[in-house]
Amino acid sequence: MFIGKREKRKVLYWLERRLHASPLIELALHKRVPVHKHSVWYYFGGISLLFLMVQIVTGILLMVYYVPELASAHASILKINSGVEFGWFIRSLHSWGANLMIAVVFIHFFSAYFMKAYRKPRELTWLTGVVLLVLCLGFGFTGYLLPWDEVSFFATKIGLDISSKVPVIGDIIATMLRGGTSIGQSTLSRFFTIHVSVLPILLMGLLSVHLAIVQAHGMSEPSDFTKQEDEEKKYEPFFPDFFFKDILVWILAGNLLFALTMLAPWGIGPEADPFAPAPIGIKPEWYFLAMFQFLKLVPPMIGPIEGELFGILVMTIFAGILAAVPFWDTGESKLKSDLATALGVITVLFMVIFSVWGAMS
């Protein structure tokens, strides 16, 4: 449709009088992105956002047919998979999307870590990011139970039993999540509620904060970029240059998701039977594999403390140190900076090696 320049200006003026959005538009137009050899990592936050949108849309669509009730949950997923037109498609998008999203969020996390983007003044961006990662894992853990198949049942059982080993609060938390002492209808109801309402609200709230601070600070610049002479520093405007590249990357990521969905539609195992033995070769989702494998190796007792507890303690302390990195690697000490990098490399190596090992054993 053709709108005259004059009318367009009138509409914009009308909107501006009501929204006062021009400072924001101004900000958006001046947003710029540093160009350097590590620039690719700037895309991963955006890809996470794309996958989140996919999860929200497909999740809402799944809720139309999914029934969070013990006797019907598994059957409702079977129905989605084979009785509802394109049900398999929506479900596979959600399941593959969940996995890709967690992978991308992990990449986003480690790229921020290695570029040292957590340093002043971005400590809160980092911390909100850490919590967002934890929320994503929470999504994965709670969503995994919903199809109520054999593996999901035992994965939840082990996960909750591990958390109940934590002194004092562990048992309370596990019982609250489980809704009792054994996994059953209460667990399914609680996990469903957490998965479809508690986590989405928390995630959206926190994500808004995360994105707002990112805009307030602009993109972080790695140290070899800031070291350059001012004339050598290259930037590109966010609008339209980076924005269009972002869109391109989204299309690529979307294509990957569609390809996986088409080539390997998500399956479902036999219905969970709480009284049947755990199936041979049972494993958690890949993003919990490294932890799983690590706990498997810890002997039952280490001195006076139980092996699990010891393992959880070690991992919690390690994760705590990583999460607190902005407060001990402030950029003033070369030694601490190198230490942070080394710790990150160790973490990545640990995760890769233990995951592969866990997958193979």
Next chain:
Amino acid sequence: MSDEEIEIIDGDKKIGRATFVKTAVGGFALLWGGMTLYPVYRYLCPNGEEDASSKIASLDIGKVSDFPAGSGKNFKFGSTPALVIHTTQGDFHAFKAVCTHLGCTVQYRKEKNKIWCACHGGAYDPDSGKNVAGPPPKPLMALKVDIVNDRVIISNA
């Protein structure tokens, strides 16, 4: 007079008005918060009601001939998974099939002659339920088996 000069005399201590208001507001906020949060907490606590079927003392699981020698079978004993094994020597043993490591349900594996937990590869001795390999820290909880009129009766040990 400014706020800080107005004082409320409370024994020996003198409290400025600002402090008083802050404390009162804080106190009420806490009270009110507690008043709403406690019911929410209680609401979310599992109510511990177990259905009647979960509290049983003994259970008839079938004829002796249903359990060939050298085999094991999982069954439901009240609200817990359980396992009965008929050994090659002809003995019956029954255990709660709950792994003492992280609570997975164990099974009898004939080829290894072990009670086996698939979750982290824990193994137990099929005669005594003793933990013999892998992460489990304790033996399985034993159940009592009685053969009455050719029927296998399981009861709490």
